Amino acid sequence: xxLRRPKITLSATxxxxxxxxxxxxxxxxxxxxxxxxxxxxxCCTIASYTWVVHNGDFWHTLKLSLTLALETIAISLVLxxxxxxxxxxxxxxxxxxxxxxxxxxxVVPPIVLVVGLLDVFRGTPQWFYGTPQGFLVAAYVILAxxxxxxxxxxxxxxxxxxxxxxxxxxxxxxxxxxxxxxxLPNIRAAALAGSFLALAIVLGEFTIANLSQFxxxxxxxxxxxxxxxxxxxxxxxxxxxxxxxxxxxxxxxGRKRGGTPQLTGAR
Amino acid sequence: MxxxxxxxxxxxxxxxxxxxxxxxxxxxxxxxSLLGPSGCGKTTAxxxxxxxxxxxxxxxxVDGKDVTRVAPSKRDMGMVFQAYSxxxxxxxxxxxxxxxKIRRRSxxxxxxxxxxxxxxVGLGNAASRYPHxxxxxxxxRVALARALAIEPRxxxxxxxxxALDAKVRVQLREEIRRxxxxxxxxxxxxxxxxxxxxxxxxxxxxxxxxxxxxMGTPSEMYTAPSxxxxxxxxxxxxxxxxxxTDNSSGEVEYSGxxxxxxxxxxxxxxxxxxVLVRPxxxxxxxxxxxxxxxxxxLAGEVLTQTFLGPVTRLKVNLGAGAGAGAGLIADMSTxxxxxxxxxxxxxxxxxxxxxxxxxxxxxxxxxxxxxxDNP
Numbered sequence: 070x071x072l073r074r075p076k077i078t079l080s081a082t083x084x085x086x087x088x089x090x091x092x093x094x095x096x097x098x099x100x101x102x103x104x105x106x107x108x109x110x111x112c113c114t115i116a117s118y119t120w121v122v123h124n125g126d127f128w129h130t131l132k133l134s135l136t137l138a139l140e141t142i143a144i145s146l147v148l149x150x151x152x153x154x155x156x157x158x159x160x161x162x163x164x165x166x167x168x169x170x171x172x173x174x175x176v177v178p179p180i181v182l183v184v185g186l187l188d189v190f191r192g193t194p195q196w197f198y199g200t201p202q203g204f205l206v207a208a209y210v211i212l213a214x215x216x217x218x219x220x221x222x223x224x225x226x227x228x229x230x231x232x233x234x235x236x237x238x239x240x241x242x243x244x245x246x247x248x249x250x251x252x253l254p255n256i257r258a259a260a261l262a263g264s265f266l267a268l269a270i271v272l273g274e275f276t277i278a279n280l281s282q283f284x285x286x287x288x289x290x291x292x293x294x295x296x297x298x299x300x301x302x303x304x305x306x307x308x309x310x311x312x313x314x315x316x317x318x319x320x321x322x323g324r325k326r327g328g329t330p331q332l333t334g335a336r
Numbered sequence: 337m338x339x340x341x342x343x344x345x346x347x348x349x350x351x352x353x354x355x356x357x358x359x360x361x362x363x364x365x366x367x368x369s370l371l372g373p374s375g376c377g378k379t380t381a382x383x384x385x386x387x388x389x390x391x392x393x394x395x396x397x398v399d400g401k402d403v404t405r406v407a408p409s410k411r412d413m414g415m416v417f418q419a420y421s422x423x424x425x426x427x428x429x430x431x432x433x434x435x436x437k438i439r440r441r442s443x444x445x446x447x448x449x450x451x452x453x454x455x456x457v458g459l460g461n462a463a464s465r466y467p468h469x470x471x472x473x474x475x476x477r478v479a480l481a482r483a484l485a486i487e488p489r490x491x492x493x494x495x496x497x498x499a500l501d502a503k504v505r506v507q508l509r510e511e512i513r514r515x516x517x518x519x520x521x522x523x524x525x526x527x528x529x530x531x532x533x534x535x536x537x538x539x540x541x542x543x544x545x546x547x548x549x550x551m552g553t554p555s556e557m558y559t560a561p562s563x564x565x566x567x568x569x570x571x572x573x574x575x576x577x578x579x580x581t582d583n584s585s586g587e588v589e590y591s592g593x594x595x596x597x598x599x600x601x602x603x604x605x606x607x608x609x610x611v612l613v614r615p616x617x618x619x620x621x622x623x624x625x626x627x628x629x630x631x632x633x634l635a636g637e638v639l640t641q642t643f644l645g646p647v648t649r650l651k652v653n654l655g656a657g658a659g660a661g662a663g664l665i666a667d668m669s670t671x672x673x674x675x676x677x678x679x680x681x682x683x684x685x686x687x688x689x690x691x692x693x694x695x696x697x698x699x700x701x702x703x704x705x706x707x708x709d710n711p
Contacts, residue, residue, distance in 0.1 A: 229419055235388050236421040236479075238408040240435035240486055250434075254425035 096306070103302035117303035126289050127304065134286035135315065137201055138271035141209040142264045145217045148210070150260065153221040154252055157230045164222070171218040174211055179276035183208065187281060201283040208277050209270065216266035224259020228252075265316050272312050337400070339364035339522050340385070340490055345394035347380050347546075354380040356546035357394070362539070364399075365520040367513070368551075369533035371569070372543035378526045381543075382494050385524060387411045398489055414483030418495040420475045422467040428454065428478045429463040435486035453481040456515060473504040480512065484519065491516065491523040497532065509536050530570050534558065542566045564694055567612045574618065574664050576611040576686075577696065580604060588693075591654070591662070595632050595686050599693035608696040617690040618666040620650060623681040633683045638676050639663065648673035652684055 104113040107120075121127050156163050174182070186208050190198050197203030233255065237247040253260070275287040290308060294301035338361035347355040355377045362368050370378040383389045385396055387408030396404045403411055422431050429450050436446045454460050457477040467475055476496050483491060493512070497505040513536040516523050527533050533540045534554040541551040542565070550557065550566045561567035568575070578588040578595070586601035587594055588611060597611065623635060636652040647667045654662045664684050668676075676682055 228424070229421070232417050232419045232421045233423065235386070235408070236415065236417060236423070236482075237434070238388075239386060239411075239413060239415040239492075240482065241409050241412070241438040242434070243409060246438070251423050251425075255423070 096309070099302045099306055103299055103306055105299050107297060107299050117297075117300040118307070120297075120300045121303050121307060126284075130284055130286040130289040131308075131311065133201060133284070134272050137205055137209060137285065138268045138315070140202060140206045141213055141271050142267045144206065144210050145213050145263065145267055146260060149214070149217050149221055149263075150253065150256075151248065153218065153225055154230065154248060157222075157225045158234060167218065168222070171215040174215050179212075179274075180280070182211070183277040183280045186211075186277075201278070201285065204281060205278060205283055205285070208281075209267070209274065212270055212274065212277075213263075213267035216270065217263035220259045220263035220266065221256065224256035224262075227259075228255050261319060264319055268315055268319065269312065272308070272315070338362055338397075339366075339399055340524070341395070341397040342381065342385070343395040343397065345381065345384060345396070346392045347377075347384065347389065348392055353546045355384070355391070358543070358546070358548050360541060360548070360551070362522060362524070364522055366538045367516055367523045367525065367536065368539045368541060369525045369527055369537040370541050370543055371527055371530055371533040373528060373569070376543040377546040378528075378543050379494055382492055382524060382526045385490065386413050386415050386492050412486065412489045413492055414486055414488030414490075415492040416476065416479045416483050416494065416496040418498055420467065420472065420479075420499070422470075422475055422478055422482070424467050427464050427466055428459060428470065428481075431467075431478055432482045432485050435482065439486065449485060450481075453485055454478070456484070456518075457481045457511070471504075472500050473508055476500065476508060477511075480515070484515070484521070488521070491521045493523065493525045495526055495528065498527075498529075505532070512536065534570070540570075542569055544569075561612070561692065561694075564610050564612075564696075567610075567692065567694065572615050572665055574613045574615065576613070578609055578611050580607045580609055586688075590634075593634060595691075596688050597686070597691050597693065598689045599691055603693065603695075610694045610696050611686070612692040612694065613664075613686055613690065615649065615665045615667040616647075617687050618664060619685040619687070620652070620666045620668060620676060620682050621685070622676060623683045630683070630685075632686045632688060634664065634686065635681070635683050636664065638678050638680045638682055641673060641676075641678055643670065646670075650676060650682075652682060 101112065103117050104115070105111060106114045106116060152167075156167060177185075186204070190204060190207070193203075197207075230252070233251050234247055237251045242250065273287055274285070275291060278285040278288055279291075286308065290301070290304050293304050340360070340362040342358055342360040345355050345358050346353075358377070358381060360368065360381075370381060372378050380389065384391050387403070387406060387410075391404065394404075395402055398411075422428075423434065426434065432450045432453055433446050436449060441449070451460065451463065454463055457480055459474060459477050459481070462470060462474060462478075467478075470478065479496070496512070497508055500508065509532055512525075516536075525533070525537065534557070537554055539551060540554055540557045542549045542557065544565050549569075550562045552560075557566065557570050561570060564575070567573050576590045576595075578590040580600055580603045581587045581589045581594065583601065583603050583605050586597050586599070588597055588600050588609060589595075590611065595611065600609070603609065634654055636654045638650050639653045640651040642649040642651075644667070646669075648670045650666045650668065650673060652664045652666060654664065666684060
């Protein structure tokens with residue numbers, strides 16, 4: 070029997086177009102705006118893009134923010150994957166407690182967070198306190214905590230952690246081997262989701278970087294916006310595209326080399 | 337000398353005594369089933385042997401060595417779980433190969449062993465499939481191959497068939513037994529299915545409330561249960577609470593009816609006993625006038641008929657005289673059962689030599705209540 074393709078109704082099409090317009094119109098508007106000349110204000114020139122590409126600060130701050138994002142992701146995964154694994158395996162009663170802690174970064178405004186962190190870390194060595202790779206990454210790990218925790222938590226809940234762990238151990242695997250060879254590959258999607266969110270947060274974080282006086286990409290973007298309107302639109306679009314490229318790169322690196330993970334098992 | 341010994345194992349979870357001093361001694365290459373209802377402690381015992389849990393007291397000895405405190409990864413015990421436990425990120429071959437990689441076996445050696453084992457469990461053509469591409473039965477076969485790959489000292493199976501449908505369950509249990517005999521591997525098998533346990537085991541240990549009620553060969557367990565619990569748990573059993581009236585002739589009284597039983601000879605007069613009769617031992621006949629009762633006969637009325645394939649099971653109501661709800665279950669050929677429709681008056685003859693007798697003296701232990709119709 071030939072399967073009929075589901076029919077898309079008129080109302081569904083209208084809602085789809087409305088949704089698409091909501092997301093695409095600002096991008097189209099920004100794009101048109103970015104094509105205007107900085108001198109005459111008339112369309113169309115790629116001068117703004119040329120200016121951005123030849124701007125050293127653009128590349129410098131972008132590189133810094135990407136480095137900070139990767140550091141944040143690496144530290145978050147190293148910290149949270151074993152923690153969430155252990156909580157699911159050994160102390161499931163602690164899960165709601167950690168989940169409530171994970172909500173704190175949502176509740177505490179970034180301004181309060183940065184003032185507190187600057188005070189707490191004041192006595193720490195200069196290589197930590199005075200560099201974005203130290204202080205900012207520490208702050209970003211805190212900011213990424215809820216996103217990373219809830220993503221990983223969902224991933225661990227989707228697999229039978231106990232049975233997989235015991236099966237691995239009965240075959241002679243140590244704890245590290247069980248974690249890296251059995252558990253991690255099966256929560257890859259969750260770890261990637263957490264990493265995407267952490268990347269997006271770091272590439273867009275302004276308050277903490279500004280108050281702790283580090284020149285990250287969002288600071289450059291804000292400065293450009295204040296001084297040159299048309300190149301600022303170009304920077305915005307380019308950062309949007311670069312964020313997508315970064316996310317696709319993460320997806321490529323963490324791509325699946327097997328079948329669809331089994332999400333459930335009788336127990 | 338026993339190969340696997342569980343010596344006085346105790347395990348408490350809060351106030352619950354999951355295991356209360358169980359003792360098991362199993363010879364090399366033997367197959368023992370731990371059988372019991374949910375919560376009897378059978379899986380706890382298996383997990384202690386696997387090393388996933390530690391006993392509060394007692395020892396686990398394998399081949400003369402105490403392994404009670406040895407980590408599960410160092411015990412060399414192959415385990416097949418109730419839940420589908422294959423690693424979803426690995427193919428069937430990858431799963432079987434996992435333990436061999438840990439043991440640093442050469443690539444060629446690994447490849448050969450993986451193929452041999454997949455052939456052994458009948459999945460030689462499924463090596464490159466992922467778990468989600470396999471049926472439940474196939475997944476459990478791969479799990480068995482994976483457990484066998486490491487050449488375990490003891491094979492542990494924790495209700496491996498419970499998630500499978502009836503036909504696959506029968507097929508796979510026979511294959512498990514075939515492979516176990518072929519490899520001569522000492523096996524501990526946990527199940528709540530008495531038919532499964534009787535079909536494939538050298539020995540069966542029936543557990544209840546954290547203790548082993550009885551351990552013996554499947555035939556012993558069926559024909560000579562030592563406690564009322566075992567009698568009811570293994571197969572279906574008719575139970576008649578009676579009193580010994582004459583110990584020399586072997587006479588007991590059940591609801592005012594005297595029964596002559598070989599097993600009652602030598603018991604103490606006045607002793608409260610449980611007369612146990614298997615449904616297939618009962619002889620059921622239509623009662624000519626509806627009330628005539630001869631020696632060892634109980635009168636009643638057919639309440640239900642259940643077609644079981646080779647036989648038909650009849651439930652007979654013994655009436656108010658035998659106590660509220662008192663009844664008997666009898667199995668007979670379907671052809672004979674046709675002559676005894678629902679509502680027919682019948683007499684059931686208790687065989688003199690086939691009935692078993694157990695003392696009703698209470699040993700003070702709490703045991704789960706079983707439904708005699710659905711043991």
